[in-house]
Amino acid sequence: MDQAIPSGLVERVDPFVLIHHWNKPLPGGQHQRDVGVGPHPHRGFSPVTLVFKGGVHHRDSRGGESCTYEGGAQWMNSGSGIIHSERPVQSLARDGGNFEIIQLWINAPAVRKFDTPEYFSLQKDKIPLMSLDSDNISVAIVAGKFMNLSGPAYSAVPLTILRLDFTPSGSVELPIPKEFNLCVYQLDGQLRLNDTFESHAKQLSVFENDGSYISIKCIQPGQAVLMTGKPIHEPVVSYGPFVMNNYQEIQEAISDYQNGKIGTLVENFDD
Numbered sequence: 001m002d003q004a005i006p007s008g009l010v011e012r013v014d015p016f017v018l019i020h021h022w023n024k025p026l027p028g029g030q031h032q033r034d035v036g037v038g039p040h041p042h043r044g045f046s047p048v049t050l051v052f053k054g055g056v057h058h059r060d061s062r063g064g065e066s067c068t069y070e071g072g073a074q075w076m077n078s079g080s081g082i083i084h085s086e087r088p089v090q091s092l093a094r095d096g097g098n099f100e101i102i103q104l105w106i107n108a109p110a111v112r113k114f115d116t117p118e119y120f121s122l123q124k125d126k127i128p129l130m131s132l133d134s135d136n137i138s139v140a141i142v143a144g145k146f147m148n149l150s151g152p153a154y155s156a157v158p159l160t161i162l163r164l165d166f167t168p169s170g171s172v173e174l175p176i177p178k179e180f181n182l183c184v185y186q187l188d189g190q191l192r193l194n195d196t197f198e199s200h201a202k203q204l205s206v207f208e209n210d211g212s213y214i215s216i217k218c219i220q221p222g223q224a225v226l227m228t229g230k231p232i233h234e235p236v237v238s239y240g241p242f243v244m245n246n247y248q249e250i251q252e253a254i255s256d257y258q259n260g261k262i263g264t265l266v267e268n269f270d271d
Contacts, residue, residue, distance in 0.1 A: 189222015
C-alpha cells in the first residue's frame with residue numbers, strides 16, 4: 001500500500017488527513033474472512049473509499065452492509081463512533097483479480113465529531129459524470145459541486161472530490177475556490193500541472209491557495225483524484241483509527257471502544 005499522507009514530506013492537507021493507495025491483484029483461492037481489513041473502530045472523521053478496480057464489501061456495527069464496485073465509492077461519517085470491516089468482495093477473494101482503491105480520511109470540525117454515524121454506498125451509476133475537451137477528459141463528481149453538477153456524498157466540511165480520467169490529448173482548467181486547499185493524487189500516467197511541472201504515478205501534488213483554478217494537461221493517459229476542501233484550522237490529534245482535537249478525546253475514544261460503547265460487529269460469511 002502506498003501512503004501519500006501523512007508522509008515525511010506532507011503531514012496533512014487540511015481537511016484531508018490521510019491518503020492511501022492500494023493496487024495489488026488478489027491471487028484467488030482465498031476465503032473472504034482472510035482478506036482485507038477486519039472489524040475496527042473509527043471516530044471523529046470520514047473514511048472514504050474510491051473503488052477503481054474490483055469491489056469492496058462493507059459491514060458495520062449499525063447494521064450497514066453493501067458491496068461497492070469499480071467506479072463507485074463508500075462514504076462513512078464516523079461521528080461519535082462506529083465499527084466496520086472492509087474486505088474485497090467474495091468473488092474476488094475466491095477467483096482472484098485486480099483490486100485497486102484509494103482511501104481518504106477527511107477530518108470533521110470539533111462541533112461535528114460526535115454526530116450520529118452514517119454510511120452510504122455510491123455505485124458508479126449514482127455518481128454524476130461529465131465529459132470535457134471533446135471527450136478527452138472524464139470527470140466523476142463524488143462530492144461537492146463542479147460546474148452545474150453536484151456529487152451525492154455528504155461531508156461535514158465544504159469540499160469537492162473529483163475522479164479524473166485522461167487521454168493523451170486531454171487538457172482542462174478546473175475552477176477552485178481561493179479559500180480551499182488543493183491536492184491532486186495521480187494513480188498512473190503523466191500529467192502537466194499549471195504548465196509548470198509534471199506529475200507521475202503515485203505522486204501527490206499540493207498547491208498554494210493563490211489561484212482560482214488549476215490547469216491540467218495529459219502527457220500519458222491515466223487517472224487522478226482531485227481533492228479540494230475548506231481548511232478547518234483546528235488542532236488535530238490522531239491515534240490509530242481515531243482523529244480528534246486533543247489527547248483526552250483520544251483516550252476517551254479508546255476507553256469507549258474497549259468498553260463496547262462504540263458498538264460491536266460480528267461478521268457472517270458464506271464461505
